[in-house]
Amino acid sequence: MNLTKLFDMQKELDRFIQSKQGLEGDLFRQKGLALLVELAELANETRCFKFWSTKGPSERSVILEEYVDSIHFLLSLGIESNLNMLEEWPDPAPEEDLTELFLKTQQVIHQFLDSHSMSDYQAVWSWYGAIAAQLDFSYDDVLDAYLEKNQKNYDRQREGY
Numbered sequence: 819m820n821l822t823k824l825f826d827m828q829k830e831l832d833r834f835i836q837s838k839q840g841l842e843g844d845l846f847r848q849k850g851l852a853l854l855v856e857l858a859e860l861a862n863e864t865r866c867f868k869f870w871s872t873k874g875p876s877e878r879s880v881i882l883e884e885y886v887d888s889i890h891f892l893l894s895l896g897i898e899s900n901l902n903m904l905e906e907w908p909d910p911a912p913e914e915d916l917t918e919l920f921l922k923t924q925q926v927i928h929q930f931l932d933s934h935s936m937s938d939y940q941a942v943w944s945w946y947g948a949i950a951a952q953l954d955f956s957y958d959d960v961l962d963a964y965l966e967k968n969q970k971n972y973d974r975q976r977e978g979y
């Protein structure tokens with residue numbers, strides 16, 4: 819999937835949020851922690867690791883919205899570190915069960931937060947691609963949900979979130 823339009827939309831949204839909140843400067847570390855939190859929220863909605871519970875996962879739409887919250891912060895981190903020239907979503911990492919995918923993704927996010935490198939940034943995208951595949955989300959599903967949540971984020975700022 820081509821990422822150029824998403825980077826452009828994210829840049830606009832970030833600019834809007836920062837001006838609304840009266841913020842300037844580097845928010846890389848805050849956004850890094852935000853991405854780790856969103857990843858954990860996503861894992862929590864899938865309930866993939868909750869061997870002690872018989873309750874099933876949340877509704878698909880809830881899981882998809884959590885997924886695209888991560889995509890917002892992943893795009894935003896790319897913009898903060900001038901890596902938004904990445905044009906295509908890198909191929910997904912190999913299939914594994916969801917628990918393993920969440921652990922690997924968390925690991926590569928930490929690596930990227932330390933290195934700021936393009937290769938680690940691409941690796942984070944690859945692991946998110948593998949999570950999407952495992953959850954049966956197509957690129958179109960992700961794109962549509964991103965567009966919807968992007969709009970919701972503007973609305974929330976306007977309503978004083």
Ligand SMILES: O=c1ccn([C@H]2C[C@H](O)[C@@H](COP(=O)(O)O)O2)c(=O)[nH]1
Nearest residue numbers: 831832835886887890891894967971
């Ligand atoms: O600089 C920012 C800050 C927040 N968000 C978006 C990403 C998520 O969709 C949402 C997270 O909000 P919470 O519901 O986790 O508060 O905010 C951005 O896109 N850019």
